Amino acid sequence: MTMIKAKHQRLVLILIALAALVGAVLLAAWALRNQASYFYLPSDMAAHPSSPDREVRLGGMVERGSMHNEADGVTVRFVVTDGKARVPVRFSGIRPALFVEGSGVVAEGKSSPDGTFLADNLLAKHDERYVPRELKDMTAQQARQAVAATK
């Protein structure tokens, strides 16, 4: 058997320890993929309906054309969608500035028996697109082209 230098032995030991550690963390992250998520998507809600007495968060896009203000001036109804499922939401209160149709939202609240999600708090979710104000009147497709043209 050939002698291994002490520093090589330490290197191999550390690499094995790090690989084991990274493996453990990846497994934990995989196991936590539902618990560590900040919100449920509409399709998650459709697959596993939450009980009406449990506070949950619902996240997705505000469907275009679905937002309706009610006569009392503070209540808004809209539909949250992830492209696969749709959940109607009702909320009364102050809305964040970025809460608009076609953008992301996280609603905190409970589902009601008739399927409407009763939100008691709204958080606007900003997406990864950063577009200058001058380009705001374009559609998403036009804006993407305009952004690409600036490069």
Next chain:
Amino acid sequence: MHGFANPARFLRLARWLTPSLLAPGVLIASAALIWGLTGAPADRLQGDSVRILYIHVPSAWLGMAGWMAIAGASLAEIVWRHPLAGVAARAAAVPGAFSPALCLLSGSLWGRPAWGTWWVWDGRLTSMLVLLFLYLGYIALADAAARDGGGQSRVAAVFGLVGAVNIPIIHYSVLWWNSLHQPPSISFGGLGGGSSAMAAAFLWPLFAATLGFSLIFGGVVLMRMRTILAGAQAEARLRRKALVREAQA
């Protein structure tokens, strides 16, 4: 690599490298901030609050890069017993800890108008907070070891390596889990005409700010390394003098 194991040789290099990192760093960072605050456009949805980006993203990047430097130095200390590795890791820890703190603070200021909340316990925010606590833990461990005379601390080095596990978690938190924080806007190749989701008008000042703050970070680390080495040298001299006096008495 062991060429710089000789502190005198390292100090000669560090003496001119420190100002030549700091001066362009300060220049580029200030120019980038002025550009970002006055020249760059406002965002279509966020308005002027998008300008927090030019502090937030460099500090997030430096928080993660700082820990990668600590992990690399820790590896060099454990495997090769490099005499400057522990010094480098200790030097990087303090500006490192400052970075996630600034990142969390600026993000919180942005979150209030954009999301409607100062703080949420989502994957990205929580893992960044964990990074701040890791830095504080590392500083406490490494300083305690240095005070107890060892100088080189095996425990701190192991902690530095294990803590590196948090770095990929921070990066992938927005991809693995549904989170309130947006997914990455910048893809490599974005500057070259790739498919970055951020308009070039934001991307260029952001890139300049990141470069400037990184240069400052490097300069501060070198400055702190020189301070730590000088302190160790002064202490060794005092100890030698005390020994001589003892022998004469």
